[in-house]
Amino acid sequence: MLIPAYRPIVRCSKPLLKQVGTWPAGAISALQDCFEQTTWITFKAAATDGGTVNLEEYTASVTGYISKCIDDVTVSKTITTRPNQKPWMTPEVRMLLRTRDSAFRTAQNNVAAEKSIPPQNDQVLCLTAADVRRTLRGVNPRKAAGPDNIPGRVLRECADQLADVLTDIFNISLSCAVVPTCFKTTTIVSMSKKPTVSYLNDYHPIALTSIIMKCFERLVMRHIKT
Template structure:
């Protein structure tokens, strides 16, 4: 006559106390420390006929997990780009040149500030939540299907759990296929940067940590600023001038062509204008940027904001 395992291990405690199939407890988990875990049922995986048991420790754990991040992004679509282009087309750029009265520093700062103001006023924004455990192919519809399955399981409706389980497998397969095709499309179109980002995300490769680790980034950045600008401390002239004996003529068509080829993923310059703005509005900004650069070249002048901010915008780890 065989003796049940529970009686042979009477000095150990069975942690699984909830039924796994109907009213029977098939899963066994023993331990020599009583009252350590609490068992909770979860929906079955795939086509399994018994529930999954989740063992949670009764003591409070100090988990080091990332918090949910809320990020504000700009929504660039055809309507917002057309509105931004229209804002640039109706702008009277001659007012900037007349009101500055030959002050090229004020002229450059005014045009840059106005362009940034137009982007903030016209391009809509949206707040998104970034979850640290989200897979890139997990969509909003997939999350809703998973939540419906959990609700049906808690209500004890086995028929609905089976339906949602089948629907969840189908939607998961389609979501993964859609994401795979999206990554492959990046390779075929020559966008290697985003393609490798997608592959790293699929493989779970974390981003490389910053090479410079410091407790106070602001203080460290200021120390770098002081070190690299030590040669300019004796320079008493606030404005920088260039000397050139040959006259240079700026061509509007070439300026427009160069603006249209700007990589929108590159970092912005000292004027804080994004490359996407200059590229999308290359036709509308070709005239004013041509005039601005022509004034700067004729005066052999470099605006203060282009030199000062280059020395101040030092960020550790970048």
């Protein structure tokens, strides 16, 4: 009896068109100039009510602005993606993912964070702009961006322009013992374990988190290790 040759499901996928952002010449310089001329204090002032800073609003507005500036200097390009369409990514799964994302965006967390009272002599960690700038300059530019769509290349090349505002956000987060929601969101993508994919188990999940949050974690970890 002849056994038909096995054909991996993944190779049956049709090529798809995808929009990606490309960096034309001078894009980074334009981005640096944009951030240099930005009055970052206005974002904090807009999120302040009665002397209290709304960390969620402050962080979301800053990261959203950075993402918009990136879109302004990059050029959208259509590319063809070939057989890496996951066999389990059916239209039904896509619809469920869109429903989940929509529900997450509209959900409101009104539960106030509770924390224990620190000892009287305990001092809250306070980061310096120099430490944040040094950490941003050490970011791997090839790292994939998280849900905030801010790639490592931007954080590395614009470290001087972004250090002060990110230091302010980090220190408010530390003093309030609250991590902004946009720093905690994650995009899950699947990566193949082998050059040739034959089974679903040949994939493993990769979590793409905010690179800004990774820098924040690195700064806190450095303090804890010390």
